[in-house]
Amino acid sequence: MLKQSHLFTHTKKEAPKDEVSKNAQLLIRAGFVHKEMAGVYSYLPLGLRVLTHVERIIREEMDAIGGQEIRMATLHPADPWKKTGGWDAIDVLFKLKSRTDNEYALGQSEEEIVAPIAQEYAFSYKDLPIALYQIGQKYRDELRAKSGIMRGREFGMKDMYSFHTSQEDFDTFYEVVKKSYITIYERCGLTAKVTEASGGSFSTKISYEFMVLTDAGEDMILYCETCDYCINEEIAKIKEGDACPKCAKSSLKSGKASEVGNVFDLGQKYAKAFEFMYTDEKGEKHYPIMGCFGIGVTRLMGVVAEALSDEKGLVWPTELAPYSFHVLPLLGKDADVNARIMKEVDTLIATLDRKENGVLFDDRTDMSAGARFTDAELIGIPTRIVISEKSLEKGGAEVTNRHDGTTTIPSLESLTA
């Protein structure tokens, strides 16, 4: 339980004029994030809790499909980057020099680091497959940061790397991860489309992007409303209005979308660069096949803020909410009634704080009710519980659902059950 009077952040009536994107405006106004510079944000108590919940969901789903969590360095030696060619080829790679002119890179993706780590342990086919993942900061030297926390120069990302003895084994795992990703987005309150896209700079094969329709997105996708066909317009050979090539039942629609994840078949590129080979049953040596699976953790939070919020403020899905219950007592002039309200509130909090993501307690009873309601709506906690003389007369507490705005008045006994 957190007392709101204790929370060091406050809501703001106005967003800074240099923030245009909805996600940044709301997150700043509600005190979830603080902007350091273009594309770089710090996460404050409420924002960090949301981020932590996104990470927890991802961790659970990655563990469930056999991922093993590690934490790699973000300050990298230049050598592996030079070995794979990334040092010169990847223009977003931040490069730096020490006082003694040694060269380093900041991690923008970590194939160069993870491949040698896997190589240190995977000598035999018996050691494979392996799926290693981490959740941490990434750095990209973007020419233009934009869209609040959705495209930054420093951002949070989950990156998983897998190593396999055969294409079939990789393909199987590829499908497992795709399903797992869809589950993650659902738990985050979003519907993501699996979208065919280009393989980028390191693969000639197509990759899959996970796209959420939102005007704040940077990509245009073509999708079918009948089946799950979806393709990024950058590689599409068809156009809006054409019949769906998969089901032929609908004509394709075009929409703006934000990429909240991607999966790549990296083949043997990195294994070859590092001479990473394992020994098979016959004693022969082979390069493993490698996959890369990313989810932009901070961008995901930004897309949720964009997609779910309304004119009153943020709206958090159940699992991501910084707190699940916003308890808000309203006091009057009668000291006895006030004492009773606060006693009921104590009991209620003791129960609710053990459930889901716990309680934010608006103990600022000296503030006007309107200001506190407005704050609550801006912060976007899913369930608001008001206890007042009025609510007690009606038989309990007023429970308002932030998602649909409906209010019910259950008894206090049922709430503490």
Added chain:
RNA sequence: CGGGGUGUAGUAUACCGGUAGUACGCAUGGUUUGGGACCAUGUUGACUGGGUUCGAUUCCCAGCACCCCGACCA
């Protein structure tokens, strides 16, 4: 990186070549308390550097920062 725009208090803004004004916030006191309450008092400011000028926050130049469009995008 190409193009465009903007830099005034914690935030949003106004005016101005000559003492920088307002609102919100914040502080103190008092009155309030079911939809961003009110009164009083107080508090805080011209991105950096150069130039023009008697005098620059204002005009000019450069730099920096931020935003937007495009390009780019593991």
